[in-house]
Amino acid sequence: xxxxxxxxxxxxxxxxxxxxxxxxxxxxxxxxxxxxxxxxxxxxxxxxxxxxxxxxxxxxxxxxxxxxxxxxxxxxxxxxxxxxxxxxxxxxxxxxxxxxxxxxxxxxxxxxxxxxxxxxxxxxxxxxxxxxxxxxxxxxxxxxxxxxxxxxxxxxxxxxxxxxxxxxxxxxxxxxxxxxxxxxxxxxxxxxxxxxxxxxxxxxxxxxxxxxxxxxxxxxxxxxxxxxxxxxxxxxxxxxxxxxxxxxx
Amino acid sequence: xxxxxxxxxxxxxxxxxxxxxxxxxxxxxxxxxxxxxxxxxxxxxxxxxxxxxxxxxxxxxxxxxxxxxxxxxxxxxxxxxxxxxxxxxxxxxxxxxxxxxxxxxxxxxxxxxxxxxxxxxxxxxxxxxxxxxxxxxxxxxxxxxxxxxxxxxxxxxxxxxxxxxxxxxxxxxxxxxxxxxxxxx
Numbered sequence: 441x442x443x444x445x446x447x448x449x450x451x452x453x454x455x456x457x458x459x460x461x462x463x464x465x466x467x468x469x470x471x472x473x474x475x476x477x478x479x480x481x482x483x484x485x486x487x488x489x490x491x492x493x494x495x496x497x498x499x500x501x502x503x504x505x506x507x508x509x510x511x512x513x514x515x516x517x518x519x520x521x522x523x524x525x526x527x528x529x530x531x532x533x534x535x536x537x538x539x540x541x542x543x544x545x546x547x548x549x550x551x552x553x554x555x556x557x558x559x560x561x562x563x564x565x566x567x568x569x570x571x572x573x574x575x576x577x578x579x580x581x582x583x584x585x586x587x588x589x590x591x592x593x594x595x596x597x598x599x600x601x602x603x604x605x606x607x608x609x610x611x612x613x614x615x616x617x618x619x620x621x622x623x624x625x626x627x628x629x630x631x632x633x634x635x636x637x638x639x640x641x642x643x644x645x646x647x648x649x650x651x652x653x654x655x656x657x658x659x660x661x662x663x664x665x666x667x668x669x670x671x672x673x674x675x676x677x678x679x680x681x682x683x684x685x686x687x688x689x
Numbered sequence: 690x691x692x693x694x695x696x697x698x699x700x701x702x703x704x705x706x707x708x709x710x711x712x713x714x715x716x717x718x719x720x721x722x723x724x725x726x727x728x729x730x731x732x733x734x735x736x737x738x739x740x741x742x743x744x745x746x747x748x749x750x751x752x753x754x755x756x757x758x759x760x761x762x763x764x765x766x767x768x769x770x771x772x773x774x775x776x777x778x779x780x781x782x783x784x785x786x787x788x789x790x791x792x793x794x795x796x797x798x799x800x801x802x803x804x805x806x807x808x809x810x811x812x813x814x815x816x817x818x819x820x821x822x823x824x825x826x827x828x829x830x831x832x833x834x835x836x837x838x839x840x841x842x843x844x845x846x847x848x849x850x851x852x853x854x855x856x857x858x859x860x861x862x863x864x865x866x867x868x869x870x871x872x873x874x
Contacts, residue, residue: 455866483870490819491736491838499731499745507727507749508720511756515716519709 443473454480719759722768723752729769729839730776736835737780738787739820747783751776770850777832784824815873822872830865837862 446466453459454477459467467474620628730751734744755772762771823831836847837858844862848855 455863483873484866487866487869490816495732495736495835495838496840497735497741498728503745504727507723507752510749510753514753514756
């Protein structure tokens with residue numbers, strides 16, 4: 441058991457480390473440890489010999505000539521590529537990726553995809569203007585015409601305030617725009633004209649439902665709540681003949 | 690006899706000629722270095738791989754790769770170390786793929802008959818066990834062990850080749866040998 445404490449030192453000494461004094465004294469006295477050290481030294485020698493043997497091997501006679509020939513071939517290939525204006529595959533891949541990126545950027549104008557932020561003023565303004573503006577039927581007549589006027593910035597006739605705001609400054613459309621099929625335009629114009637006299641109802645129609653829900657929940661003072669029943673005026677009957685004068689405006 | 694060429698810099702044909710001359714000079718320089726380092730590359734590969742033909746293939750591939758990248762090598766004085774690293778990496782890759790292939794094949798093969806003691810002695814069982822033990826060593830220790838085992842490589846030269854302090858080489862070598870002995874004991 442006493443030899444066990446010399447074990448590591450013994451292996452280190454066998455591996456080539458200089459033995460310390462205590463180990464040397466022990467080895468002089470202990471025969472089994474001397475035998476172990478000899479065995480360990482033999483093992484390290486065998487390892488070194490085997491490694492040296494494998495590392496002193498030389499390649500076959502034609503090895504270097506073969507390598508030179510391969511390099512000559514490689515040089516010829518490189519020259520041929522340069523003369524033919526050959527472009528490596530990775531360059532083509534890079535160019536294709538760059539082109540694809542440019543096409544994606546062109547096809548997706550990010551600014552147009554992003555919905556404009558809707559402000560409280562932007563939402564409330566059309567509700568007020570729905571009954572204030574005398575030319576409400578004009579806006580109903582065609583949203584295409586309206587947007588064309590905005591786009592070109594032509595203000596020949598008196599325009600509502602929203603139309604005078606430059607397009608770039610508008611955060612959201614101030615005018616409620618309704619897409620109506622051509623054959624229903626007259627009927628819708630009549631409906632809006634009839635609503636003109638009923639402020640609360642008009643406000644209820646044009647105000648977004650979300651806002652109404654918020655108001656109802658918050659019980660804000662000063663804003664009358666609107667019932668669904670209020671939206672059905674007595675005088676409005678869908679079978680009424682269409683008023684041609686309303687359309688002529 | 691030395692070749693002499695009259696060139697006019699800036700002229701398109703002459704620019705091409707200058708490039709060609711540069712390439713030729715580069716190739717000559719590389720081939721000169723190859724004469725010194727060809728055997729070194731083979732031995733590094735042989736130290737990792739079990740067969741000499743495989744080691745030759747890997748050394749060839751390493752030298753070809755070195756030739757392709759040679760113009761980008763900034764410090765030409767470190768060519769030997771650079772080639773050793775390329776060869777060592779390629780040899781390790783080759784050894785790994787060979788091991789995987791071997792494992793796949795032995796899954797399907799019938800177990801070979803058990804060798805006798807004489808067979809083991811004749812077929813170099815110790816070398817085989819040593820190779821297996823070498824595979825378990827960390828790459829850094831393994832490379833130090835291989836380079837140190839080469840004739841004429843002192844600790845200082847190995848340190849210079851691997852760009853590490855001599856003390857690091859010594860400690861790595863000592864630990865690697867101890868670990869090998871542990872596996873072979």
